Amino acid sequence: MEVMGAFTQSLGLGPSYKKGELENGMQVMAINCYPPCPQPELTLGLPPHSDYSCVTIVLQSCSGLQIQNNSEWRVVPEIKCALQVHVGDHLEVLSNGLYKSVHHRTIVNGE
Known part of the structure; x- marks a missing residue:
């Protein structure tokens, strides 16, 4: 969450952009x-x-x-x-x- 927050912050989207979706399971780990x-x-x-x-x-x-x-x-x-x-x-x-x-x-x- 922190890594994605840093990326979206740097893009001007804010650190919580897509945070809700990610916390609700919109993610994959291999x-x-x-x-x-x-x-x-x-x-x-x-x-x-x-x-x-x-x-x-x-x-x-x-x-x-x-x-x-x-x-x-x-x-x-x-x-x-x-x-x-x-x-x-x-x-x-x-x-x-x-x-x-x-x-x-x-x-x-x-x-």
Whole structure:
């Protein structure tokens, strides 16, 4: 609620924009866990995509996440115990393009 409030506040919509809908259950949570891959050279990982959500919150436990900056892929450094907040497609639409959805991919590793 606080993250969405910060986004809507920055857009001039106020911190409580859509708060009622979110508190009443208009939200979805998906949890993904990617286990170690014993033979990473035999798989592709996740292809480039953006998330359809408003925000994605990532707790990264090893390297493998990459974001696209212009046409170049950059590795997202792992910062222990830090949460990364990624803008999704719905927030890009809500902000009329002010915030851009994060185009990213993951590569597989043995960790």
